[in-house]
């Protein structure tokens with residue numbers, strides 16, 4: 001059925017509608033955030049919570065062992081008590097700093113999660129009583145949390161949309177700022193690729209009927225809250241590999257440390273358990289063990305700040321290595337509100353005849369394209385007031401009209417009534433339909449189609465089959481769409497990063513070529529069905545490429561799911577958003593540039609800090625072992641180039657240094673190592689070199705400085 005289109009004109013979309021917007025959120029470095037993370041960090045001391053990091057768990061066990069030793073030394077009045085307490089305190093601080101870095105990374109999302117929660121609170125819905133009838137059904141007020149899939153709700157100007165859904169009737173301006181942070185209103189309408197609405201957003205004008213698509217607790221808002229809080233984080237394959245490495249290193253150094261016992265016993269010295277624990281903690285990779293969760297959370301958080309929601313950390317990392325970006329045209333590269341702007345009659349066809357037929361073919365067409373044709377035709381005089389039939393007129397009586405709905409596979413739509421069939425659609429589709437009845441596209445129509453296509457418009461050919469069988473091609477409708485601005489430069493930047501851009505569209509090759517040229521993509525595929533889109537992704541992957549896909553339509557969903565990284569436009573359909581592993585709230589196809597940079601930065605940051613951490617541990621070994629054993633093996637004293645004050649101060653200084661390094665690197669872990677759009681391979685190699693060398697040198701300087709301070713402490717020998 002067709003209802004009157006509200007009298008609101010689709011405005012020309014503003015640039016701001018998709019220009020990058022970042023949340024104004026609390027910085028990680030203000031007092032409130034810094035203090036707020038503290039209780040959370042203390043909570044993470046629970047042994048169960050600690051188990052996920054074997055390195056830090058080992059430090060916790062070491063802390064408990066030294067605490068017990070302290071108690072023993074207190075009871076026996078040992079002269080080493082001050083030293084032991086100092087080591088124990090710094091061991092505990094090491095664990096705290098690690099927990100704190102994670103809490104700080106999580107804390108950044110907390111404020112945002114709270115405000116998202118607030119926008120969900122107390123939402124009510126005007127539910128319609130029958131799931132079928134739009135007219136005549138009764139409204140009742142229910143809590144949003146009682147809504148289920150398939151329920152129909154009404155939203156009018158001023159109402160907050162209670163849950164996620166698809167508009168089944170009407171058109172409205174919607175303020176999505178609660179979710180996107182972007183204040184420019186967007187158009188949402190039934191029938192096309194812009195029919196999805198999100199719970200928590202506000203209707204600004206008109207009236208829409210929405211079919212709910214989400215169950216309570218699993219709405220977009222729910223998922224977004226879980227995401228910014230870090231609750232949904234799962235280890236990525238890269239993190240798991242690192243985890244295995246850290247466990248192996250921890251076990252190795254545990255063995256090395258324990259082996260020191262018989263070794264020094266031979267020389268007649270019995271090492272104190274405190275010294276052994278301290279040595280172990282200095283040798284295992286505590287720095288990276290402490291910072292790994294913060295690095296991962298911060299990466300996801302950086303995406304959120306770019307208004308991208310990722311449902312898997314794995315996709316974020318994969319994005320760092322993408323080599324091909326595929327994009328849908330309409331709604332992704334262009335704004336997607338293709339509207340009829342002109343009727344071009346075929347030679348010898350009366351203009352009014354074309355306009356009437358075009359309108360008739362679109363009366364039952366619920367797509368935005370179809371509605372825009374009806375609007376333009378009625379503006380040009382073919383209106384019910386002028387004696388043209390409405391859909392209701394045609395549906396009444398003994399021979400009701402039959403709608404032929406548009407599908408991406410047929411590329412055609414129309415209406416059958418009283419033996420007459422009217423069709424409009426892609427010229428190839430309508431041409432083939434006409435040919436079946438022995439007619440062909442007149443050369444003049446083909447010429448018009450070509451001309452319109454060359455300027456990037458989408459031509460729809462209109463044809464009619466009379467009751468007696470003959471088909472006549474009546475002319476062409478021009479659908480115009482606008483390429484989102486600033487795209488060509490961003491695609492050039494992607495090219496600079498070694499990423500090829502490919503546009504895939506259901507549109508004809510000429511329109512595709514024109515839009516491809518305007519947008520500056522490297523390659524395009526025209527007249528693509530959903531299967532073609534999917535096949536193209538599989539073939540790129542078969543050639544060993546990592547493929548990202550950006551799209552908005554239900555027909556893009558299979559491709560979005562198959563791609564290594566699928567980014568759905570927030571303006572798109574629920575199906576697209578569910579199939580993708582990321583949603584771009586700004587609906588900006590060039591956002592992939594930022595996503596790739598964030599992915600690469602994440603990988604480089606983790607690689608650099610791992611290198612630093614391991615280099616650091618190796619250096620610490622050579623810095624403190626000579627000082628430790630100088631008394632036992634005078635020969636080692638020669639190696640004590642650092643001239644550390646005493647074995648006790650050497651070990652305490654190393655433990656303090658080990659803990660402070662974590663604190664010093666928290667900002668880097670959260671902000672990420674600087675990444676410029678140079679080849680990522682080079683960037684990684686250069687960073688590894690710097691962080692490796694830095695990691696080797698730092699302990700010698702740091703431990704020496706701390707040793708100078710520690711040596712003057714009373715109670716340290």
Ligand SMILES: Nc1ncnc2c1ncn2[C@@H]1O[C@H](COP(=O)(O)OP(=O)(O)OP(=O)(O)O)[C@@H](O)[C@H]1O
Pocket residue numbers: 327328329330331365367369370406407408411412413424425426427458459460504505506507508528529553555
């Ligand atoms: N309402 C409609 N009625 C008839 N034909 C249509 C209609 N809408 C689009 N078409 C024709 O069908 C073709 C495919 O349209 P569709 O919107 O499915 O493309 P697509 O595969 O989503 O690609 P893209 O979104 O990248 O343009 C269009 O190029 C147009 O010729």
Ligand SMILES: [K+]
Pocket residue numbers: 281282283284285286287617658
């Ligand atoms: K360490």
Ligand SMILES: [Mg+2]
Pocket residue numbers: 193328329330331552553
């Ligand atoms: Mg599309």
